[in-house]
Amino acid sequence: MKNKSILRGIHELYRDNPEKADQLIWGREVEPVSRRGFLKKSGLWAMSAALGAHIPFADNMPGGLIPVAFADTDESFHIPGKHPGLIVVNDRPVSAETPAHLLDDLITPADKLFIRNNGIPPENIDPAAWMLRIEGESIESHAQFSLEELKRKFKHYTYQLTIECAGNGRSEFNPPVSGGQWTVGAVGCPEWTGVRLRDVLESIGIKKDAVYIGYYGRDAQISGEPGREPISRGAPMSKALEDETLIAWAMNGADIPIMNGHPLRLVCGGWPGSTSGKWLSKIVVRNKVHDGEKMTGLSYKKPCHPVEPGGNVKDEDMCIIESMPVKSLITYPKTGAMIKAGQKLLLRGHAWAGDLSVSAVDISNDFGATWQRCKLRQPKNRLAWQHWQAELDFPGPGYYEVWVRATDSAGKMQPMVVPGWNPKGYLNNACHRIAVKVT
Template sequence: MADKENKDVHSFFAADPEQADKAFFGRVANPDRRGFLKKTGLATMAAMVGTSIPFHRNMPIGFVPAAMASEDVLVGKDGLTLLNDRPVNAETPPHLLDDAITPTSRHFVRNNGIPPEEVDPAAWTVTIDGFVDTPMTFTIAELKAQFEVVTKALTLECGGNGRGFFNPPAKGNQWTYGAVACSEWTGVRLKDVLEKVGVKPEAVYTAHYSADTHLSGDPEKLPISRGMPISKAMTDEILIAFEMNGAALHPLNGAPLRLVVPGWPASTAQKWLTRIELRDVVHDGPKMTGKAYRVPNRQVAPGEKVKTEDFVIIERMPVKSLITFPENGAEVAGQATQVRGHAWSGDRSISKLEISIDFGTTWITAELDDAVNSGAWQNWRSDVTFPQGGYYEVWARATDSAGDMQPFAIDWNPKGYLNNTMHRVGLRVS
């Protein structure tokens, strides 16, 4: 079962129900072929179905709850495409990202472990320690009382967004376009909290820890623990957040407390946050070393084997845009339509958004809004008239404040990160 992290629940239980049950939930069959779910296994199953299981003692060995074998694991989400159910990972089709501010129900889900089952926001704490003057632990109420509470629209994007388009294929969740969102987050600035505890001169990197559990069920293993340079942590846009779009965080998006780190891979934005350690070295937690969230330090040929020491940590995300209307494959009645979407670029702003309807021969400059605040994506739109009926493609490309422009195609990398190729939608004009 060594490769169980790369497969979903259904495939394991179909192949060997009893062994899968033991590996996933720690149950061993008794004579009546029912098994007692131990605490860790019960927590895992409950998290995967989204609530407690009153009659779990009656469940047969090898039994797969219906919600685990379907998109019902996405309780409270609307229209997302489930990529994996263990851990839960789901993206949002581009046309469902048309809102200027992404509704909670349409925010993508990227999990590495199993979310905590029992969450009491009133009792939740986060500890700041390591190379600090005064280690401190805060409840959510204390964060609200001791620091300025701010609300910001902030863009989060998975580093592997677009992985599904690499050739040869890269391993991992095959994200297409929808592992990105810009919701409104309410919390306190990480910078303010770090200033209160006092950052020692030796501190160079943060390390983030959370309450989710490893897929193996081993309490000694962490599913993910990433960090960032202190210089990034001390910027104004990074929040320790306890609300999302004016309400409590969604359980799959980190309730009751998480980091929000716009412009960098969303993996740095730890969910179910319990601790931030300041370290005097670059953090080496799970998903920080080897090839995780790293790209080669040079251009490589498709399929080329790259030594681990030749990878560098991903920091800012590249310039990118998304067409959210019309939907790919739409029928356009008449010969005119509005085209719209969003654009973003790490910690930079977007200076220009262009679209083409003639396969890149000519480009039309779209109307581009300023970001509502630093860290948010920018909304754009353009009215388009097609010369006659037929099949058209609308292409979009953004240029950021440093002059970087989206490419038609990007260089391949082994892990399928940072795909910022131009988004294209096909339309049939009547």
């Protein structure tokens, strides 16, 4: 089961054609409508043998879904300044995610926060010389602030804010889509310290026709092409003027790590991480939706209405992603946990819901046939993730998967497997699951 070549082969089969992989590997026959898998007796024996345990709830296991025990390849690559357990998703630009069990902290440590860069970080950064320019057609006058002036002229605020890449979970979509093949770890919730964007903009004067802000950073385009921005996105004025939208210089009381935007970045908690511009050097106040790099075409957009998997969507039928959907993680124990029959399993994790809060978290050990309610804490502040915990019983020896499902304050619930398909593989908020073996 730990043989990486075997794991790689299984992953390729499931990525290319999940239903065919089920049939080839386990002899599973899948009903197209429900996607419930019905393992032949020989297939059940094969899967149980590979897992090293009987599967008590095999009849409930969805078809076309690789058993989570095979999903943890335990591969890692060390990035300077980051925890050695982070997993590199891309190396140009650098992108790396954090395995779920390393996100167990209530407040995400700086070395465990994921990396998602669109360009090459600036070199030879001098915070004392760093300048932030404010301009645009919908600001009364242009202005410029040094980092020292921002700290001196405006009140400081600290909030714990959830940042998640819009493509988190992209690897689970079928048909597969291009882009970084994130699993579940492109998310974190550190404490950020800075000044409110609203205070800075209001000190200059916002015109009545202002509808959007955009940001520019000092990172360089991967191609090296001069004058071309790697990314320049933004947010509507309603989001820009929220109390929690910060121009931040500190994470967890220390300088923001280089790979996460030092010395200055925008932080828009609860929205895609792409709205929180790093190495911040300019903010523009617009009288129209910002049209910077990766604001047009299909970038960071989803179909305005549901589409069939693999379908083509016209640009005009795509909508900009704003608040992220409800989601949850199991951060303890690590997948592959082993316990003895009759022993309760302690579980814990986090849940978040974009601009909303989480109203409930439930767990299941029978592939979603039944659910048990968890204890859920209130967030430290608005837009922070919420911690949950539970104890779970198992009916007897065998292989189990524990699934977690959150419900937001508007009543929306995570889908069990994969949500509606989209051409860029955004917003996968399917249930997180871990493998547990009872001996």
